[in-house]
Amino acid sequence: MHWHIEPSNGLAIYDQIVRQIKFAIAGGTIREGELAPGVRELARELTINPNTVARAYQQLQFEEILETARGTGMVVKKAATARCRKERRELIQERLNSALLEARKSGIATSELRTLLDKELKRLEKEEASA
Amino acid sequence: MHWHIEPSNGLAIYDQIVRQIKFAIAGGTIREGELAPGVRELARELTINPNTVARAYQQLQFEEILETARGTGMVVKKAATARCRKERRELIQERLNSALLEARKSGIATSELRTLLDKELKRLEKEEASA
DNA sequence: TATGCTGTACTAGGTACATAACACAGAGGA
DNA sequence: TCCTCTGTGTTATGTACCTAGTACAGCATA
Numbered sequence A, B: 001m002h003w004h005i006e007p008s009n010g011l012a013i014y015d016q017i018v019r020q021i022k023f024a025i026a027g028g029t030i031r032e033g034e035l036a037p038g039v040r041e042l043a044r045e046l047t048i049n050p051n052t053v054a055r056a057y058q059q060l061q062f063e064e065i066l067e068t069a070r071g072t073g074m075v076v077k078k079a080a081t082a083r084c085r086k087e088r089r090e091l092i093q094e095r096l097n098s099a100l101l102e103a104r105k106s107g108i109a110t111s112e113l114r115t116l117l118d119k120e121l122k123r124l125e126k127e128e129a130s131a
Numbered sequence C: 001t002a003t004g005c006t007g008t009a010c011t012a013g014g015t016a017c018a019t020a021a022c023a024c025a026g027a028g029g030a
Numbered sequence D: 001t002c003c004t005c006t007g008t009g010t011t012a013t014g015t016a017c018c019t020a021g022t023a024c025a026g027c028a029t030a
Helices: A014-027 A038-048 A050-062 A081-105 A110-130 B012-024 B038-046 B050-062 B080-105 B110-130
Strands: A066-069 A071-076 B066-069 B073-074
Touching: A014 A050, A014 A081, A038 A110, A050 A066, A050 A071, A066 B073, A081 B080, A081 B110, A110 B080, A110 B110, B012 B080, B038 B050, B038 B073, B050 B066, B050 B073, B080 B110
Parallel strands: none
Antiparallel strands: A066 A071, B066 B073
């Protein structure tokens, strides 16, 4: 798994981590009972402060996605996968809808919007195929 | 024109104002040579601090969208409309692409993504028709 | 000229986020 | 046991953003 942070995404760094961990669990990259990457390890990989990762893990613990195993790491809880899948869908839908709504309110015609989306989707599919 | 601020949009309030003013100019709601809403008036309408609006206007002045007319208000500069139209397109495209990219990277199948978008677009069109 | 509007400038305080550098408790392996 | 890993907690610093309140300069109109 490779992780990536967008510094000026609007979203706080710890929030981006929370999202990515959830997505990784939803996608099966990290399975129930397995360990999430260590605080220091992930911090090194993203070149950010370990405290920031810890902050993200605290929230994931609060949301009952991870549970702490002191001395060992953070373990993905049972039943987390299903919840993450559901959340993934919701988070993505929310972000897409909000972008579409802004586009719509800005006065762009939906037909133009449709072609714009189609173009971008094709570009993504092409990338996907070549990867 | 009615303005709206999303408190926890990720985007800073002043940034949301900058966007909305640009979109209003792009859409012809405010035309070149006309006045943008006053600092105090807009602040009252959005129930935020006048300084925050002023901050947004400073940026728009820096970007040569507005020019100051002390004692009168902020005037939309000549040639601002075309630039705002271009920027509007870029801003929207950027946000859509970033949402699509996240969706794609999260492991959602593009086919599923496509149906999701289609559903949402239809909903928007329906709203548009009823409005 | 006087009044009321405009934007501008300044200081101050509060919150959220990220960084930094620690110290600590528990698990596990040599 | 000892060492090294794990996450946790604490304190401090810095920055960005927003709020609050005040004062000022300039234009427009009565």
